[in-house]
Amino acid sequence: MPATPPRPPHVVIADDQEAVREICTSVATGLGYRATGVASGREALRVCEQEPPDVLVCDVRLPDMGGVELLKRLKQSRPAVPVLLMTAYGTVGTAVEAMKLGATDYLTKPFELEELRLLLQDCVRQGQREQEGRAARLAVRGPYAGGNLIGVSPPMQRVFRLIGKVAQSRYSVLILGESGTGKEVVARALHYLGKERDRPFLPVDCGALVPSLIESELFGYVKGAFTGAHHNHEGLLEVADGGTVFLDEIGELPVDLQVKLLRAIQEKEIRPVGGTRRVKIDVRIVAATNRDLQAAVAEGRFRKDLFFRLNVVSIKLPPLRERPLDIPLLAEHFLERAAPTGSAPRQFSEAALARLLSYDWPGNVRELENCVERTLAFAAGPRLEVEDLPSYLQQVRAQPVAAAPSTIRAIAEVEREAILEALQQVKGDKLLAAKLLGIGKTTIYRKLKEYAFSARAGGVAGGGR
Numbered sequence: 001m002p003a004t005p006p007r008p009p010h011v012v013i014a015d016d017q018e019a020v021r022e023i024c025t026s027v028a029t030g031l032g033y034r035a036t037g038v039a040s041g042r043e044a045l046r047v048c049e050q051e052p053p054d055v056l057v058c059d060v061r062l063p064d065m066g067g068v069e070l071l072k073r074l075k076q077s078r079p080a081v082p083v084l085l086m087t088a089y090g091t092v093g094t095a096v097e098a099m100k101l102g103a104t105d106y107l108t109k110p111f112e113l114e115e116l117r118l119l120l121q122d123c124v125r126q127g128q129r130e131q132e133g134r135a136a137r138l139a140v141r142g143p144y145a146g147g148n149l150i151g152v153s154p155p156m157q158r159v160f161r162l163i164g165k166v167a168q169s170r171y172s173v174l175i176l177g178e179s180g181t182g183k184e185v186v187a188r189a190l191h192y193l194g195k196e197r198d199r200p201f202l203p204v205d206c207g208a209l210v211p212s213l214i215e216s217e218l219f220g221y222v223k224g225a226f227t228g229a230h231h232n233h234e235g236l237l238e239v240a241d242g243g244t245v246f247l248d249e250i251g252e253l254p255v256d257l258q259v260k261l262l263r264a265i266q267e268k269e270i271r272p273v274g275g276t277r278r279v280k281i282d283v284r285i286v287a288a289t290n291r292d293l294q295a296a297v298a299e300g301r302f303r304k305d306l307f308f309r310l311n312v313v314s315i316k317l318p319p320l321r322e323r324p325l326d327i328p329l330l331a332e333h334f335l336e337r338a339a340p341t342g343s344a345p346r347q348f349s350e351a352a353l354a355r356l357l358s359y360d361w362p363g364n365v366r367e368l369e370n371c372v373e374r375t376l377a378f379a380a381g382p383r384l385e386v387e388d389l390p391s392y393l394q395q396v397r398a399q400p401v402a403a404a405p406s407t408i409r410a411i412a413e414v415e416r417e418a419i420l421e422a423l424q425q426v427k428g429d430k431l432l433a434a435k436l437l438g439i440g441k442t443t444i445y446r447k448l449k450e451y452a453f454s455a456r457a458g459g460v461a462g463g464g465r
Helices: 018-030 039-051 067-077 089-100 113-146 154-166 183-192 211-220 256-269 292-297 304-310 324-338 351-360 364-378 404-427 430-437 443-448
Strands: 010-013 034-038 056-060 082-087 103-110 171-176 201-205 242-248 286-289 313-316
Touching: 010 018, 010 039, 018 034, 018 113, 018 154, 018 242, 034 039, 039 056, 039 067, 056 067, 056 113, 056 286, 067 082, 067 089, 067 430, 103 113, 113 430, 154 183, 154 313, 171 183, 183 201, 183 242, 183 286, 201 211, 211 256, 292 304, 324 351, 324 364, 324 443, 404 430, 404 443
Parallel strands: 010 034, 010 056, 056 082, 082 103, 171 286, 171 313, 201 242, 242 286
Antiparallel strands: none
16 A cells, blocks of 8 residues: 655745735745735734644734734644744744744745745745654653753763663663752653663662562562551562662661672562562663762761662762852753743743742752742742742842842853854754754744844854744
8 A cells, every 4th residue: 555645844924015925825835835915914824723733923913813812823733833923024023033933934025036945945944843853852862851950061061961872772881960860850860861771770778668668569578478468569670670769868778788789780689578589670770869878878867888889970060059050051051941821932031030040949940940930930020029939039149230240141151152053063953953042932933033133144044033
């Protein structure tokens, strides 16, 4: 049976001028696309609901609603559809504002047919890459796709390089770092970027369970092993066959269980509680702790042989206070993630950002995420000010007024360099650059506008507007 030919991209054109619709339709069909022309925003929404388009081309001013309003409403139901705005010279500011709300690009009337042709092709390619990227993330990276491994600081770049080197191996990894630095996120990255990505990833909090429960969870038990054991129960080391078991707070594991864990890792087999039969296991161990395990070894609270067995590769996560360059990027990431679907983008003011930079963050990235969510819950406008921050941050002594702007400018310089370098590496593809940097597509478009970067100048040409 012959394969079904691929469906040509569908372009919806919303403009109240029939001549403009005909021109756009002609260009779209000339590219091999299907085109539907409508004269109002409501009609455009109806068509988009009936058959989701690959691109929406709309005028900033429509009879029944503005192009920005149409953009907002479409993004609520179809956030991945690229939107190309058409604008007269006097409304360019509106189009730029729409870019911040998720528009892909804008076209100033009167426009050249070749410019429209190139922008349509770019928008179609962007939509296709977005779909392919989403499918790839779901199929390959799983829940790690939403992780908080973001940063341009040298300490985090070293962490990224280590993850890249170790992910494809089956070595045991020991992740060190203070609470809230993202140890489980790193563990998930190691798993979902590795060969075992399609196998289970099972976390165990060794500090939250009593010793008997930890043993039962890890090794399983047989029916009748203890009161309440009414049936056989497989341990996580067996259930995670071919995958990863993440032992969080490994420093809390009692010494007698350390012996059993060491034997299981060395012999690649376990014996369930109350059982006599040994079960073969094939599992990767990733452990994490915020304790000084070497000191615990010296004090006899942690077995030296288990420490060496787990510490084949170690990854030390820096506390947030040692990576201030990453605070603005993380804060922006948490803002985007916590914002309701279809809402206007939010941004910290320079004064509020200075407060974030002045704080020591003893709870690290987890505390910053909580802070951003609380700020977002109480803020009214799109600009988040000092008074919107949690009370303890309002009381923090900010950096001197003269020093804060230079600090912020330095961070902007680092961001600018990182974005430019990423764009050069991917030949101008903004979507791929955003993924490489670990930021959202809305963020990279806004940064490009803020830093006066353009895909038409500066040697950053190519696809992915």
